Amino acid sequence: MPRRSELEPLGPIEQLKVDLHRRLVEQLDLEALENLKDTALVTAQIRDAVAEFLRTEGTPLTHGEREDVIEQIVYEVTGLGPIEPFFRDMTISDILVNGPRDVYIERYGRLTRVPIAFRNDAHLRAIIDRIVSRVGRRVDESSPMVDARLPDGSRVNAIIPPLAIDGPILSIRRFGADMTMASLVDIGSLTQEMVDFLTACVQSRLNIMISGGTGSGKTTLLNALSAYIPSTERVVTIEDAAELRLQQEHVCRLETRPPNAEGRGQVVSRDLVRNALRMRPDRIIVGEVRGEEALDMLQAMNTGHEGSLTTIHANSPRDALARVETMIQFASTSLPLRAIREQIASSLELVVQIARMADGTRRIVSISEIAGMEGDVITMQELFRFRRQGITQSGEVVGSFETTGVRPLAMERLHIAGVDLPDDLFVPE
Numbered sequence: 027m028p029r030r031s032e033l034e035p036l037g038p039i040e041q042l043k044v045d046l047h048r049r050l051v052e053q054l055d056l057e058a059l060e061n062l063k064d065t066a067l068v069t070a071q072i073r074d075a076v077a078e079f080l081r082t083e084g085t086p087l088t089h090g091e092r093e094d095v096i097e098q099i100v101y102e103v104t105g106l107g108p109i110e111p112f113f114r115d116m117t118i119s120d121i122l123v124n125g126p127r128d129v130y131i132e133r134y135g136r137l138t139r140v141p142i143a144f145r146n147d148a149h150l151r152a153i154i155d156r157i158v159s160r161v162g163r164r165v166d167e168s169s170p171m172v173d174a175r176l177p178d179g180s181r182v183n184a185i186i187p188p189l190a191i192d193g194p195i196l197s198i199r200r201f202g203a204d205m206t207m208a209s210l211v212d213i214g215s216l217t218q219e220m221v222d223f224l225t226a227c228v229q230s231r232l233n234i235m236i237s238g239g240t241g242s243g244k245t246t247l248l249n250a251l252s253a254y255i256p257s258t259e260r261v262v263t264i265e266d267a268a269e270l271r272l273q274q275e276h277v278c279r280l281e282t283r284p285p286n287a288e289g290r291g292q293v294v295s296r297d298l299v300r301n302a303l304r305m306r307p308d309r310i311i312v313g314e315v316r317g318e319e320a321l322d323m324l325q326a327m328n329t330g331h332e333g334s335l336t337t338i339h340a341n342s343p344r345d346a347l348a349r350v351e352t353m354i355q356f357a358s359t360s361l362p363l364r365a366i367r368e369q370i371a372s373s374l375e376l377v378v379q380i381a382r383m384a385d386g387t388r389r390i391v392s393i394s395e396i397a398g399m400e401g402d403v404i405t406m407q408e409l410f411r412f413r414r415q416g417i418t419q420s421g422e423v424v425g426s427f428e429t430t431g432v433r434p435l436a437m438e439r440l441h442i443a444g445v446d447l448p449d450d451l452f453v454p455e
Contacts, residue, residue, distance in 0.1 A: 049079070068100065068103055068104055069096065069100050072096055072099045072100055072103070073096055076092060076095055076096055076099070106153055106156075106157070107144065107149065107152075107153045108129070108142045108143065108144055109121055109123065109129065109142070109153075109198075112131050112140070113180075113198070113200070115133075117133050117134065118131050118132065118133050118200060119132050119133070119135075119199070119200055119241075120132035120137075120197070120198065120199055120200065120241070121196075121197075121198040121200070122137075122196075122197050122198075123144075123150065123194075123195065123196040123197070124192070124195055125147075125150070125190075125192045125193035125194065125195065126143055126144035126145065126146055126147055126149060126150045126193055126194075127143040127144070129142055129143065132241075134386055135382060135383075135385065135386015135387060135388070136386050147187075147193045147194060150193065150194045150196065151186065151194050153196070154184045154186070154194055154196055157174065157176065157182055157184070157196075158172050158174050158182070158184065160176075160177075161174045161175060161176070161177075163284070165184050165186055166186075167186075167188070169284070170185060170186045170187070170188065170189045170190075171183075171184070171185045171189065172184050172185075172284075173266060173267045173284075174267060175267045175268055175269060176198075178200075178201075179201050179268070179269050179271060180198055180199060180200045180201060180269075181198070181199040181201075181267050181269050182196070182197070182198050182199075182267075183196075183197045184196050184197075199241075199269075201245070201246075201269060201271070205246050205249070205250050206250055206253065207221045207224075207225065207250045207251070207253070208221075210246075210247070210250060213387070214387065214389065215243070215247075215380075215387075215388050215389050215390060216389065216390040216410075216427065217410075217427045219410075219429070219451055220390060220393060220410050220427065222447060222451065223393070223409070223410070223434075223447065223451065224251060224378070224393070225251070225254045226440050226445045226447055227375070227376055227436065227440070228251050228252075228254040228255060228333065228335075229254055229256070229443065229445050230333075230436070230439055230440045230442075230443035230445050231309075231332040231333030231443065232332070232333065232375040232376055232436060232439070233327045233332060233333065233334050233335075233373060233374050233375050233376070234251070234334075234335050234336075234374075234375065234376045234377075234378060235335075235336055235337070235338055235346060235350075235374055235376070235377050235378070236248055236335070236336070236337045236338070236377075236378045236380060237337070237338050237339075237340040237341075237342070237343060237345070237346035237377055237378065237379050237380070238337070238339070238340070238379060238380040238381055238382075239339065239341060239381065239382065240339065241382055242380045242381050242382045242388055243380050243382070243388035244314075244337040244380060245269055245270065245313070245337065246388075247378070247380055247390070248270065248311070248313075248335055248337055249270060249271055249272065251335065252270070252272045252273065252274070252311070252335065253273045255272075255274055255309060255333070257274050257275050257276070258276075259274070259276065259308035259309060259333075260276045260278070260305075260306060260307050260308045260309075261274055261276065261277045261278070261307065261308065261309050261310075261311060262277075262278045262280065262302040262305055262307040262309075262310050262311070263277060263278070263279050263280065263310075263311045263312075263313065264280045264281075264282075264295055264298045264299055264302060264310065264311070264312045264313065264319075265279075265280070265281055265282070265312075265313035265314070266281070266282050266295065266313065266314070266316075267281070268281045268313075269313065270311065270313055272311075278302075278305060278307075280298045280301070280302065281298075282294055282295055282298060294317075294318075294319070295312065295315075295316070295317065295319035296317070296318045296319040296322055296357070298319075299312065299319045299322040299323055299326065300322055302326070303322075303326055303331075307331060308331070308333070309331060309332075309333045309334050309335070310323070310326050310327075310331050310334045311334060311335045311336065312334075312335075312336040312337075313336075313337065314336070314337045314338065314339070315336050315337075315338050315350070315353065316339075316353070317353055317356060317357075318353065318356055318357035319353075319357075320350050320353035320354050320357065321353070321354045321357040321358060321369075322357075323336060324350070324354070324369050324370060324373040324374070325369075325373075327373040327374070328369070328372055328373040338350070340379075342379060342392070343377040343379050343392055343394040343406060343408075344406070346377055346379075347370060347374075347377070347396075347404055347406075350370055350374075351363070351366055351367065351370065354366045354369070354370075363402065364402050367399065367402065367403075367404050368399060370396075370404060371396055371398055371399050371404050374396050375395065375396055375436060376393065376394070376395055376396070376436075377392075377393075377394045377396065377406070378390060378392075378393050378394075379391050379392040379393075379394070383423040384417060384421065384423055385417070385421050385422050385423045387423065389412050389425075390410070390412065391411060391412040392408055392410070392411050392412070393408070393409045393410040393411075394406045394407065394408045394409065395407050395408075395409055395432075395434050395435060395436060397435060407430075407432050407434075407435075408430050408432065409429065409430060409432055409434055409452065410427065410428070410429055410430070411427070411428060411430065412425055412426070412427050412428075413425055413426055413427075413428055428454060428455070429451075429452050429453065429454050429455075430452075430454070431452060431453065431454045432452065433452050434452070
């Protein structure tokens with residue numbers, strides 16, 4: 027995508043619309059309009075202002091162009107300004123604003139620069155303030171970073187100067203329609219055999235960790251797997267910014283809280299995990315383990331809360347276990363390494379590795395079972411994997427899913443839970 031300076035200049039009508047939009051925004055009392063809860067009333071007032079402006083200025087706009095200008099100003103007053111149309115496009119998964127004049131979107135795994143811009147830093151800051159204030163968060167010089175969520179569950183991160191050198195930065199991770207395991211099979215993220223095994227593990231209350239990089243689809247997979255938790259069970263979810271959308275009736279959602287303006291009142295994930303244990307949960311789902319809460323999470327898994335799910339940022343199943351080790355060491359430096367590894371091996375049963383391919387597709391590249399300990403080392407055995415075979419000239423990743431031929435140690439536990447899988451499920455083709 028060319029830089030903005032290289033984009034073709036706007037035509038006379040488009041430039042006229044841009045100028046009209048800017049002048050109307052400057053003249054209208056946006057703060058008063060923002061306080062109006064009735065969007066229809068806001069739109070009517072904007073429509074009257076546009077009509078009056080066109081009458082006095084003699085601006086030659088067609089009906090369609092006039093409606094476009096009205097829509098842009100409504101976005102400015104009630105929505106996310108220039109990026110509102112992208113936010114309404116359900117095919118877009120990420121909106122990335124790197125300062126007022128650099129806006130990128132991700133659609134179907136591909137990142138593209140788009141030719142829109144905010145007027146200046148202050149304009150972008152105003153949109154950021156609107157977003158975070160609506161969900162009870164703030165961003166200013168004393169607290170220049172913020173994580174928040176929008177009412178539809180989209181995740182928002184904003185960072186402003188002095189930490190952001192070239193102007194405010196806004197990142198929005200959107201979550202489209204809920205994906206089921208069947209739809210993940212349809213788009214090639216995994217095979218039906220892998221689905222059968224994973225759903226059996228959820229139903230049989232195995233503790234599962236989903237590992238992957240940023241944007242690889244960890245939360246999407248966790249949401250899809252959670253559909254197989256029996257509706258009779260009480261589930262407690264713990265997240266930094268609530269984005270899980272479980273399909274059970276009995277779900278208690280907990281969310282961390284940042285410190286207030288005086289630096290007090292912070293509630294971290296570890297506090298919520300400890301509190302969750304007092305809430306009589308059948309399962310605990312931690313949206314993502316990032317720190318000291320890893321120790322409490324594993325202890326919960328090992329003391330009567332089987333069937334728990336969590337995600338972690340890591341590039342491989344082995345890296346995921348190493349990250350958990352490091353987190354536990356931060357939580358309790360007195361524990362010897364062997365004791366930490368024994369805790370991990372006795373608590374976790376399955377690590378599912380998911381990755382975003384070079385062509386933007388997401389695939390489960392490995393399903394590994396934790397087999398136990400050999401000496402001081404946690405042993406794992408891979409059950410399913412995605413074998414990459416190359417990339418086509420169009421950039422498409424070519425590969426195939428395969429079983430390794432290893433029969434899971436958990437098969438007996440699945441049988442006891444009343445879930446029987448065919449014997450040939452793990453036989454290589």
